[in-house]
Amino acid sequence: MKKKILVTGGIGYIGSHTVVELQNAGYEVVIVDDLSNSTIEVLDGIEKITGIRPPFVKLDLKDKEGVGRLFEAHAGINGIIHFAASKAVGESVQQPLKYYRNNIVTLLNLLDLMPSNGVQGIVFSSSCTVYGQPDILPVTEEAPIKPALSPYGNTKQINEEIIRDTLHAGAPFKSIILRYFNPIGAHPSAEIGELPNGVPQNLIPYLTQTAIGIRKELSVFGDDYNTPDGSCIRDYINVVDLAKAHVVAIDRMLGSKSGENLEIFNLGTGNGVSVLELIHGFEKATGVKVPHKIVGRREGDIEKVWANPEHANKVLGWTAKESLEDTLASAWKWQLKLRERGIQ
Numbered sequence: 370m371k372k373k374i375l376v377t378g379g380i381g382y383i384g385s386h387t388v389v390e391l392q393n394a395g396y397e398v399v400i401v402d403d404l405s406n407s408t409i410e411v412l413d414g415i416e417k418i419t420g421i422r423p424p425f426v427k428l429d430l431k432d433k434e435g436v437g438r439l440f441e442a443h444a445g446i447n448g449i450i451h452f453a454a455s456k457a458v459g460e461s462v463q464q465p466l467k468y469y470r471n472n473i474v475t476l477l478n479l480l481d482l483m484p485s486n487g488v489q490g491i492v493f494s495s496s497c498t499v500y501g502q503p504d505i506l507p508v509t510e511e512a513p514i515k516p517a518l519s520p521y522g523n524t525k526q527i528n529e530e531i532i533r534d535t536l537h538a539g540a541p542f543k544s545i546i547l548r549y550f551n552p553i554g555a556h557p558s559a560e561i562g563e564l565p566n567g568v569p570q571n572l573i574p575y576l577t578q579t580a581i582g583i584r585k586e587l588s589v590f591g592d593d594y595n596t597p598d599g600s601c602i603r604d605y606i607n608v609v610d611l612a613k614a615h616v617v618a619i620d621r622m623l624g625s626k627s628g629e630n631l632e633i634f635n636l637g638t639g640n641g642v643s644v645l646e647l648i649h650g651f652e653k654a655t656g657v658k659v660p661h662k663i664v665g666r667r668e669g670d671i672e673k674v675w676a677n678p679e680h681a682n683k684v685l686g687w688t689a690k691e692s693l694e695d696t697l698a699s700a701w702k703w704q705l706k707l708r709e710r711g712i713q
Contacts, residue, residue: 378452457570498522519669550604550637555703562703637676
């Protein structure tokens with residue numbers, strides 16, 4: 370019998386790619402999403418790729434009674450992958466209460482209701498922001514957690530602590546925390562990709578929208594950092610590679626491979642790429658110029674961070690495989706597909 374996985378935020382960017390990989394791996398998936406930063410048409414893309422249209426529930430997970438009804442209506446959920454969260458660093462600095470409410474209350478409701486509904490484990494979508502500006506690069510899972518530079522980053526730290534404390538208190542389930550570096554790109558079919566509502570808060574959709582003429586120019590936040598070209602450095606990972614890591618994590622958590630009730634993994638490529646290098650890489654991969662300008666630093670941004678992914682490579686048997694050039698080309702292919710569909 371297929372194991373059933375609840376994917377929160379499953380219509381969103383990383384969530385939708387993970388639903389595809391779960392279904393391709395033989396899991397039964399239920400999606401819950403409030404559509405606050407996504408569109409229902411993503412379900413069509415998932416169905417085109419996999420041939421399966423997963424059940425979808427529109428629900429704000431801050432509604433605990435609604436979450437209870439969700440578990441009743443879709444009995445037998447074995448595991449949860451929890452993506453649903455507000456996720457823009459800059460916006461979180463401007464609207465901290467929105468981030469604390471959305472990102473923490475939703476997790477509390479899930480953890481509260483998991484035991485009575487027989488859910489065996491939760492994979493939590495965390496972030497490399499928990500490391501702040503690391504003392505040593507690349508970053509291992511043993512690196513100290515630094516004071517958060519943004520409310521967004523702080524919610525990830527707090528949620529990790531909530532999960533740890535809940536398991537320490539004897540909760541009857543397991544958890545795997547996945548600390549992402551910077552997911553970019555789109556599914557190679559161009560049926561799903563990153564499609565934020567309104568003005569993008571993330572670099573790549575803003576970049577591709579600028580390249581196609583929707584936005585006038587891309588702002589590069591600072592060229593005076595202590596990096597080779599002065600712009601921030603990140604570890605950019607292909608979203609499909611990232612999605613596949615979630616399938617491996619679910620396999621491990623629900624199987625007998627993991628004896629521990631809590632495990633943490635960094636998910637990245639191990640390569641640091643600057644914002645300016647990324648822009649030039651996109652231009653090389655696509656032949657399309659990206660109008661951009663240097664502006665002041667943005668509050669909450671970390672100077673440089675990239676992963677040491679060896680722990681995930683060895684223990685999960687997972688590795689990031691897609692090249693940066695192919696990943697950037699997939700993001701452009703997705704943007705062109707959106708234009709074909711008359712979106713934006």
